[in-house]
Amino acid sequence: xxxxxxxxxxxxxxxxxxxxxxxxxxxxxxxxxxxxxxxxxxxxxxxxxxxxxxxxxxxxxxxxxxxxxxxxxxxxxxxxxxxxxxxxxxxxxxxxxxxxxxxxxxxxxxxxxxxxxxxxxxxxxxxxxxxxxxxxxxxxxxxxxxxxxxxxxxxxxxxxx
Amino acid sequence: xxxxxxxxxxxxxxxxxxxxxxxxxxxxxxxxxxxxxxxxxxxxxxxxxxxxxxxxxxxxxxxxxxxxxxxxxxxxxxxxxxxxxxxxxxxxxxxxxxxxxxxxxxxxxxxxxxxxxxxxxxxxxxxxxxxxxxxxxxxxxxxxxxxxxxxxxxxxxxxxxxxxxxxxxxxxxxxxxxxxxxxxxxxxxxxxxxxxxxxxxxxxxxxxxxxxxxxxxxxxxxxxxxxxxxxxxxxxxxxxxxxxxxxxxxxxxxxxxxxxxxxxxxxxxxxxxxxxxxxxxxxxxxxxxxxxxxxxxxxxxxxxxxxxxxxxxxxxxxxxxxxxxxxxxxxxxxxxxxxxxxxxxxxxxxxxxxxxxxxxxxxxxxxxxxxxxxxxxxxxxxxxxxxxxxxxxxxxxxxxxxxxxxxxxxxxxxxxxxxxxxxxxxxxxxxxxxxxxxxxxxxxxxxxxxxxxxxxxxxxxxxxxxxxxxxxxxxxxxxxxxxxxxxxxxxxxxxxxxxxxxxxxxxxxxxxxxxxxxxxxxxxxxxxxxxxxxxxxxxxxxxxxxxxxxxxxxxxxxxxxxxxxxxxxxxxxxxxxxxxxxxxxxxxxxxxxxxxxxxxxxxxxxxxxxxxxxxxxxxxxxxxxxxxxxxxxxxxxxxxxxxxxxxxxxxxxxxxxxxxxxxxxxxxxxxxxxxxxxxxxxxxxxxxxxxxxxxxxxxxxxxxxxxxxxxxxxxxxxxxxxxxxxxxxxxxxxxxxxxxxxxxxxxxxxx
Ligand code: FES
Ligand code: FES
Numbered sequence: 001x002x003x004x005x006x007x008x009x010x011x012x013x014x015x016x017x018x019x020x021x022x023x024x025x026x027x028x029x030x031x032x033x034x035x036x037x038x039x040x041x042x043x044x045x046x047x048x049x050x051x052x053x054x055x056x057x058x059x060x061x062x063x064x065x066x067x068x069x070x071x072x073x074x075x076x077x078x079x080x081x082x083x084x085x086x087x088x089x090x091x092x093x094x095x096x097x098x099x100x101x102x103x104x105x106x107x108x109x110x111x112x113x114x115x116x117x118x119x120x121x122x123x124x125x126x127x128x129x130x131x132x133x134x135x136x137x138x139x140x141x142x143x144x145x146x147x148x149x150x151x152x153x154x155x156x157x158x159x160x161x
Numbered sequence: 162x163x164x165x166x167x168x169x170x171x172x173x174x175x176x177x178x179x180x181x182x183x184x185x186x187x188x189x190x191x192x193x194x195x196x197x198x199x200x201x202x203x204x205x206x207x208x209x210x211x212x213x214x215x216x217x218x219x220x221x222x223x224x225x226x227x228x229x230x231x232x233x234x235x236x237x238x239x240x241x242x243x244x245x246x247x248x249x250x251x252x253x254x255x256x257x258x259x260x261x262x263x264x265x266x267x268x269x270x271x272x273x274x275x276x277x278x279x280x281x282x283x284x285x286x287x288x289x290x291x292x293x294x295x296x297x298x299x300x301x302x303x304x305x306x307x308x309x310x311x312x313x314x315x316x317x318x319x320x321x322x323x324x325x326x327x328x329x330x331x332x333x334x335x336x337x338x339x340x341x342x343x344x345x346x347x348x349x350x351x352x353x354x355x356x357x358x359x360x361x362x363x364x365x366x367x368x369x370x371x372x373x374x375x376x377x378x379x380x381x382x383x384x385x386x387x388x389x390x391x392x393x394x395x396x397x398x399x400x401x402x403x404x405x406x407x408x409x410x411x412x413x414x415x416x417x418x419x420x421x422x423x424x425x426x427x428x429x430x431x432x433x434x435x436x437x438x439x440x441x442x443x444x445x446x447x448x449x450x451x452x453x454x455x456x457x458x459x460x461x462x463x464x465x466x467x468x469x470x471x472x473x474x475x476x477x478x479x480x481x482x483x484x485x486x487x488x489x490x491x492x493x494x495x496x497x498x499x500x501x502x503x504x505x506x507x508x509x510x511x512x513x514x515x516x517x518x519x520x521x522x523x524x525x526x527x528x529x530x531x532x533x534x535x536x537x538x539x540x541x542x543x544x545x546x547x548x549x550x551x552x553x554x555x556x557x558x559x560x561x562x563x564x565x566x567x568x569x570x571x572x573x574x575x576x577x578x579x580x581x582x583x584x585x586x587x588x589x590x591x592x593x594x595x596x597x598x599x600x601x602x603x604x605x606x607x608x609x610x611x612x613x614x615x616x617x618x619x620x621x622x623x624x625x626x627x628x629x630x631x632x633x634x635x636x637x638x639x640x641x642x643x644x645x646x647x648x649x650x651x652x653x654x655x656x657x658x659x660x661x662x663x664x665x666x667x668x669x670x671x672x673x674x675x676x677x678x679x680x681x682x683x684x685x686x687x688x689x690x691x692x693x694x695x696x697x698x699x700x701x702x703x704x705x706x707x708x709x710x711x712x713x714x715x716x717x718x719x720x721x722x723x724x725x726x727x728x729x730x731x732x733x734x735x736x737x738x739x740x741x742x743x744x745x746x747x748x749x750x751x752x753x754x755x756x757x758x759x760x761x762x763x764x765x766x767x768x769x770x771x772x773x774x775x776x777x778x779x780x781x782x783x784x785x786x787x788x789x790x791x792x793x794x795x796x797x798x799x800x801x802x803x804x805x806x807x808x809x810x811x812x813x814x815x816x817x818x819x820x821x822x823x824x825x826x827x828x829x830x831x832x833x834x835x836x837x838x839x840x841x842x843x844x845x846x847x848x849x850x851x852x853x854x855x856x857x858x859x860x861x862x863x864x865x866x867x868x869x870x871x872x873x874x875x876x877x878x879x880x881x882x883x884x885x886x887x888x889x890x891x892x893x894x895x896x897x898x899x900x901x902x903x904x905x906x907x908x909x910x911x912x
Contacts, residue, residue: 011410028410028447035447039385044377045370047586049537050618054843057537085370097368104360104809107817108233109367110374110537110586135852142843144537144587145233146820148854150813 014074018043019087029075034058036074037084045085045113049142056141059114059121060084066121068140085113088120096120099158107145115141119155128159215244215288217296221316221329223250226260228270229277230558231363232588233817234873235810236277238362240285242806243278246354247289247347250316250328257362262560262580270582272558273593273688275774275871278806282869290344292335299334300326349804349866358809363584373584375555376615378543383611384413385449386604389439389456390624393836395485395683397463398437405455406441411448415441415456418603420596425569426471430562432596433468434625434685442608446615463683481683485836491655492528494680495632498653499526503678506662509733510672512638515647519638523711527635527700529899530830532628532689533846538586539621544601545611550577551602556585556592563595570599571606590688594626622846623838625685627831630655631696635704638672643712645723647672650701656682659693664772665743666705668736669727684833690821691874694773695881699826699899702769702882707895716768716886717751720744738772745863746770746779746799753861754781754797764795767887771879775870776802777863780819782883784891790905791891793823793884796858800876803867815876816858822880824849827902847902 016023018041025040037043037060046069049057053068060069061083088094092101096119106112115138122129122137129137134155143151216224225241241257262270293313300318301308303326312319319325349356366373391397403415417439421427439458443449466481516522542555551571557563560580567578585592601614616624633652640646648670652660662675689695709719721744726732728740747770755761756768763785770779783795796819805811828847832839840846881899888896896904 027445028451030451031447035445038377039445039447042379043370044372044379047374047537048376048539050843052618052842052844055537055618085368090369092365092369100368101360101364104364104813106233106361106364106367107235107813108231108537108585108587109363112367113370116368131856139850139852142537142848142850144535144589144821144848146817146824146849146854147813148820148851149816149858151851 012075014077016074016077016082017079018082019084020081025074027074029073031074032070033060033072033074033077033082034069037069043084043086047110047113049111049114054142055111055114056118057111057114059117059141061117061121064121064124066118085117088117094120095158095161096123096154099154099161102157103150103154105147105150105154107147111141111143111145115143115151119151119158122155123159129155215292217292217328217332217335219329219332221254221327223248223255223316223328225255225257227257228260228281230270230272230556230560230582230585231259232272232556232558232585232592234272234277234814235361235807236272238359238810239278239806240281241362242354242359243282243285244289246352247286248293249289249313252354252359254316259582259584262564262582270559270561272588273590275776275874277871278869279775279871286346287344290346291341294341294344295335295338296328296331298338298341299331303331303334355806356804356808359807361810374538374586375543375583376538376541376586378554378583378613380543380545380611383543383613384442384444384608385446386440386442386601386608386612386614387449387453387617388600388614388620389441389453389458390435390620391460393460393485394434394625394685394833394838395463395483395836396460397435398439399459399461401439401459402457405457406452409443409448409452409455411444412452413442413444414608415439416607418607420599420603421570424469426469426476428471428562428566430559430594431566431599432594432626432685432687434596436466438600440604442604442612450617466683480681482681483683486682486684487834488530488832488839491630491833495528495630495653495655498678498680499632499634499651501678503651503653503676506660506675506677507667507733508674509667509670510647512647512649512672512674515672516636516638516649519646520641521639521643521711522636523639523708524634524636525704525707525895525897527633527703527897529631529696529699530832531630531684531686532825532829533622533831533840534587534589534591534626534628534689535622535843535846535848536585536587536589536591539616539618540591540597540624541613541615542598542601543611543613544598544605546571546602546606547609550579552579552581553598553602554581554583555598555601556583556588557595557598558585558588558590558592559595562593563598566595566599567602571602589690590692591626594687618843619841622831622841626687627684628689628692628695629657629659629686631659633659633696633700635700637704637708637711639708639712643714645670645708645712649674651676651678653678653680655680655684656686659696661693661697661737661773663735663737664697665727665738666701666723668731668733668738668740669723671732673732683836690818691773691878694771694874694878695825698769698771698773698878699881699885702771702879703885703889703895703897706767706769706882706886706889715757717747717756720747720770738777742777742801742863743770743772746777746801749861749863750779750781750797750799753799753859756781765791765887765890767883767885767890769879769882769886771875771882773878774874776800776872776875778876778879780876780879780883782823782880782887784887786891791888792853793855793887796855798858798860798876799863800860800872801863801865802872802875803865803869805862806869808862811862811872812860814872815860818873818876819858819880820849820854822877823855823884824853826881826884826899827853828900830900
């Protein structure tokens with residue numbers, strides 16, 4: 001179903017698979033998944049940092065791969081499964097979350113949802129990454145507080161779990 | 162044990178009351194904190210009688226209302242640790258809640274100046290000790306035994322007869338015991354919580370993505386607002402056409418509002434980079450973002466603007482010039498000003514004669530650009546303003562400094578303004594400037610609805626409040642025996658200079674002169690992690706490196722000799738630093754980094770040290786060449802911030818400051834062309850990333866039992882100097898202009 005607004009945009013009904021559940025939203029098809037999550041689905045763990053795929057704060061999984069949700073229009077999701085920080089493990093029991101706590105990585109914490117989602121996707125694809133693999137994969141995620149050393153340590157200890 | 166009496170004066174310091182559901186509530190005055198913090202003496206009198214809350218609940222849980230907003234410095238953990246230490250409770254039973262803004266009860270509530278731990282060190286421990294004493298008193302009465310026979314351990318009260326009770330059981334009774342007149346505070350050797358690595362109390366919420374931040378704040382029916390500010394500093398709104406914008410889905414309103422009416426007296430943290438705001442309000446973020454693009458706005462030169470400033474320094478008028486500024490021209494202008502006479506800030510001895518008689522004079526000029534704070538969470542605030550009251554929520558470092566502004570703008574008394582402080586996605590000084598909160602409030606009042614104002618990254622980066630643009634020329638005079646006989650610094654900046662005239666090497670040189678000058682600008686500036694120090698340490702510490710070299714001395718040894726003189730035979734008055742502690746971090750660093758010892762041949766090493774915000778920091782930066790470019794692979798840090806309350810978090814903070822320092826020294830810059838900021842997002846403002854961060858940062862703390870001082874800022878400034886000095890070793894030429902990285906590709910000059 002589509003609703004036409006005056007002379008411009010169209011609102012479309014989407015059925016999205018998010019954190020294992022089907023969620024329905026009526027939005028403009030160009031709406032980035034980031035804003036669908038945050039404004040329409042009450043999932044605000046995914047953060048806005050730049051809006052131009054330059055910081056990684058908005059990282060979610062699309063069928064297990066790390067993507068920048070600020071650049072992913074809702075219309076491109078289709079039947080793919082979206083996983084957000086809230087769905088990685090609600091209780092914080094994913095090995096990456098545990099490693100983050102063990103190393104007490106966060107300072108302000110704002111970048112850390114994105115960092116954790118990037119790290120989890122890396123470890124899924126490459127369970128035993130080298131330092132270089134970690135750097136290459138995680139270099140799209142800025143941490144303004146500079147917690148990079150702990151991020152690297154935490155990724156390594158999550159890999160051992 | 163330390164006896165603590167100082168805070169018991171005519172003001173009531175502690176007040177206890179029973180909680181309605183049972184338990185005890187202790188009210189604490191923050192008076193003593195202001196007394197001990199010399200910098201805070203300028204605070205208004207009313208702040209001295211302020212109070213905070215500590216709850217001891219029947220289930221033996223202890224809840225502390227954290228007064229100071231959290232922006233990653235970990236106060237929500239470290240402040241409760243101090244309380245729990247003296248209260249003698251099991252850390253597992255401590256929970257923490259962020260307090261509301263309430264100057265009458267919670268104090269200044271200012272996060273900044275590396276002051277949180279320092280300010281609350283005494284009052285929180287006193288509060289804990291008082292509560293423990295009252296619990297013992299109540300227990301002694303209940304059991305009918307002498308109070309000195311009642312002992313405590315981890316939230317349990319005991320007597321040799323075998324009787325025992327939990328704090329929670331006695332809390333209601335303790336609440337009616339008179340507040341003790343004398344307190345015994347623990348001696349540091351008896352600490353069981355303070356000095357133990359303790360995990361961030363919000364760690365679990367962070368890793369599970371809980372909506373902790375201002376941008377996450379939500380209220381049903383809330384609208385989203387965005388501001389279109391002028392494209393250039395020195396421009397203002399002339400007219401606009403919102404017809405297309407209003408046709409866009411979800412859009413409720415488009416209008417312009419004035420932040421300050423003419424003649425508005427701005428306090429120290431008020432700012433109006435742009436006074437006339439073009440606002441788009443709609444239902445959702447994406448709708449507002451899209452609709453804003455359809456605005457047709459016409460801008461015009463703002464002309465010279467007259468600002469009325471009040472607060473510190475008294476009421477005065479400031480003319481903000483209208484020129485559309487360009488970085489290359491600003492640099493030229495700074496060179497011109499550097500030649501003019503400047504304001505004398507400090508003078509010892511006879512520097513003119515000493516320079517005239519010198520065997521060798523070294524003169525170097527250093528430059529640094531504007532920097533954007535780039536907090537990871539862009540500026541935003543929630544506001545719901547009606548005629549009767551205002552409710553606001555969001556990220557803010559200094560609610561107490563914003564509230565008076567809101568009172569004036571909204572014409573509401575303080576008790577009708579409620580400010581909730583959310584966790585901040587970084588601050589670095591930026592969120593001391595509450596203009597975005599004022600904007601949110603005015604917008605909400607205008608649309609008569611709850612509104613969340615948000616800045617996009619571009620809005621945030623091009624708004625101003627930058628670290629100023631700085632320059633400084635240093636001169637050193639050496640005699641025939643290569644002794645440093647005179648030192649001269651002349652610093653300038655847009656719109657302020659960075660000189661701290663009473664810092665090292667002032668006090669260590671017989672003939673000393675410090676001067677400053679400034680150039681007015683319409684580009685707004687603000688406190689940026691270790692304001693002024695962040696440039697001073699860069700320039701002065703690389704200059705001293707060069708002077709040490711000219712004197713034929715090891716750079717650490719050279720500094721230690723000067724510090725010895727500053728201690729034994731100080732020159733002049735008002736030397737801000739403690740020469741022993743300054744030397745202490747250098748000595749610790751020399752040992753831990755194996756400075757001058759074999760085994761480090763692989764590295765190009767640079768060292769620097771600095772004192773600011775009451776703490777001492779020194780770093781050795783080890784550079785290697787990687788893929789043809791200098792790379793900081795390893796760093797050693799030595800800190801003296803007195804007692805380290807939470808060593809694990811402290812280490813994290815120092816490591817973060819080192820990474821931040823390397824990033825800004827290498828890459829950080831915000832330039833302008835005809836008033837337009839040339840960087841507006843992370844795609845063109847280069848931020849340090851994980852592959853550019855060092856592989857190791859080894860942090861060492863001087864061990865002593867001195868009262869703790871700050872850590873958020875002090876480790877940051879000397880990183881710049883140590884990086885510059887290591888780059889010299891790597892490239893064989895000195896680096897005088899930040900950021901350094903754009904200069905890497907230039908061919909090496911002869912050193
Ligand atoms: S917000 Fe998507 S990458 Fe920055
Ligand atoms: S923890 Fe603050 S941005 Fe990463």
